[in-house]
Amino acid sequence: MESLKKKIRQDAIIRDGNIIQVDNFLNHQLDITLLQAIGQEIYTRFHELNINKIVTIEASGIAIAAITAQYFDNIPVVFAKKKALNQDNTCYQANVFSYTKKTSYQATISKRFLNENDRILIVDDFMANGEAMRGLISLVEQANATICGCCSIIEKGFQKGGDLLRSDGYPYQSLAIIDKIDENEVTFR
């Protein structure tokens, strides 16, 4: 997605340790026009799959999912919540290790909002090692719902989460794949 790559080149901040900071347009301050373009792009890629619900995870996935749902005729969005510990059997639960924070949390979705008739598109902001996406996939699979597509906005291609999902046969795509981060430059695949 060229407009997204352009935005990353112009506005992302590169930090030590292969960290790319996009909090000025994607996950702290939100560029709504860019989110609309992202939503349209996701619709173009996945609209033929009879998707009836979008699943994401708090917090950064929510704006992407809500804006995107508009292009899919306002289908509902369900966002997984992050909990330190949850013994609640009314929820699907998946353990997720956060690479950034070096801790684990439970991603949970109420059983009322996912069922075996659902045809799901999963969206999230970042793909690195794939922990959050794997957690979301697990929640959808626990409900015996169909995973029609998985889409992240920015994929760090030099980490292996995205490629492993593809080789495992999941219908995974991303809108921009970064293969290398140098001091002042981002190289896309």
Place this chain on the structure above:
Amino acid sequence: MESLKKKIRQDAIIRDGNIIQVDNFLNHQLDITLLQAIGQEIYTRFHELNINKIVTIEASGIAIAAITAQYFDNIPVVFAKKKALNQDNTCYQANVFSYTKKTSYQATISKRFLNENDRILIVDDFMANGEAMRGLISLVEQANATICGCCSIIEKGFQKGGDLLRSDGYPYQSLAIIDKIDENEVTFR
């Protein structure tokens, strides 16, 4: 806002202890058509104030703010993050006591995303004792930005957060005020 009140009457779940659960349309599963109507209503109420940015707090405020921003000509959204502890002087910080969780957290916004020229609309999902809204107001005031409006979607009128903000002179409104929750019925002001 009549369509919101109708939705609350039809779909909200009433629980012991004056708890009204709206996770099937507002803060876990999201009804995008309702969010669009909410965004239009907020625009109708606040559009004459030259607002240039919407501020909210993760997680439940994000979808409301992102959808609403579209009606304000795609102005940026900034969402405050919740942190257990933060000694980062690059952020504005406000201590917020969570009534639901009986603990405090720091609400933070990077200083890069708020400044004295900003004309801010603050939005959030729920108003009870007003802790989160007060925290957001503090963040905006620390930046010397102008608070043009504060809007929550559902106000619990039997708690005093909303009325205290009004009597303190803040430009606070809500889209539905619940004055009483009985066993099976919600009474609006």
